[in-house]
Amino acid sequence: MGSTMFASVPFSCNFHQSKPPSHILQKGVPGVGGEKENRSPIVNRRSVLLSGVSLVSSAGLGLQSECLAAVKQGLLAGRIPGLSEPDEQGWRTYRRPDEKSGGHGVGWSPIIPYAFSVPQDWEEVPVSIADLGGTEIDLRFKSSKEGRLFVIVAPVQRFSDVIGDDATIEMVGPPEKVISAFGPEVIGENVEGKVMNMSVAEHNGRTYYQFELEPPHVLITATAAGNRLYLFSVTGNGLQWKRHYSDLKRIADSFRVV
Numbered sequence: 001m002g003s004t005m006f007a008s009v010p011f012s013c014n015f016h017q018s019k020p021p022s023h024i025l026q027k028g029v030p031g032v033g034g035e036k037e038n039r040s041p042i043v044n045r046r047s048v049l050l051s052g053v054s055l056v057s058s059a060g061l062g063l064q065s066e067c068l069a070a071v072k073q074g075l076l077a078g079r080i081p082g083l084s085e086p087d088e089q090g091w092r093t094y095r096r097p098d099e100k101s102g103g104h105g106v107g108w109s110p111i112i113p114y115a116f117s118v119p120q121d122w123e124e125v126p127v128s129i130a131d132l133g134g135t136e137i138d139l140r141f142k143s144s145k146e147g148r149l150f151v152i153v154a155p156v157q158r159f160s161d162v163i164g165d166d167a168t169i170e171m172v173g174p175p176e177k178v179i180s181a182f183g184p185e186v187i188g189e190n191v192e193g194k195v196m197n198m199s200v201a202e203h204n205g206r207t208y209y210q211f212e213l214e215p216p217h218v219l220i221t222a223t224a225a226g227n228r229l230y231l232f233s234v235t236g237n238g239l240q241w242k243r244h245y246s247d248l249k250r251i252a253d254s255f256r257v258v
Contacts (some may be wrong), residue, residue, distance in 0.1 A: 024055065206257060
């Protein structure tokens with residue numbers, strides 16, 4: 001699928017000396033007897049003492065609000081860029097970084113990396129442990145023009161205690177059983193009567209089940225590796241599906257566990 005270039009994680013916070021709050025510079029503080037002292041641009045002694053505590057605390061911690069936000073975002077699902085540079089067609093390859101966090105819960109083990117390709121305008125969307133789609137959503141991408149995708153990586157022990165640490169999708173079950181059991185996790189409802197197409201493909205000795213559902217418009221690729229089940233979902237609204245189906249299908253077909 002082409003080589004993948006990893007970008008370093010930009011994490012830099014420019015700290016600067018904080019200025020005293022404007023209300024301290026411009027307003028007086030209550031004096032003895034409840035009367036306010038004259039308003040003056042000069043900082044009085046009491047204001048200095050009060051603001052000094054705040055300034056020292058802020059400087060001592062060395063954390064400005066923008067830096068805290070960067071830290072918080074960096075912790076969301078251990079996001080680390082894994083996108084290659086665009087190829088001659090403007091497509092980029094994403095490979096799950098080895099350093100990315102994850103793999104907790106039942107049947108814990110490190111997650112075997114996966115890869116797929118997307119057009120250049122697709123971007124990663126942060127995933128947190130509070131994601132409404134469940135804690136097993138490992139990754140989200142979206143394009144305002146074409147659609148969105150997500151990857152579910154679930155321990156096979158959650159579904160069967162007889163499958164070991166070298167699972168295959170065939171061990172989980174045939175295509176009909178897999179889509180009936182796991183399709184609802186992708187679309188949030190029963191898939192009966194919604195499966196329009198079903199196929200089986202093999203790449204480098206690994207089997208992939210591929211499904212097309214309507215409604216909603218969604219393409220699902222399922223496989224297994226190690227002790228994990230992988231569900232790759234690509235979807236779009238009606239207009240996106242009509243205009244960009246070929247790209248959405250190409251994205252779905254590109255999914256590989258590496």
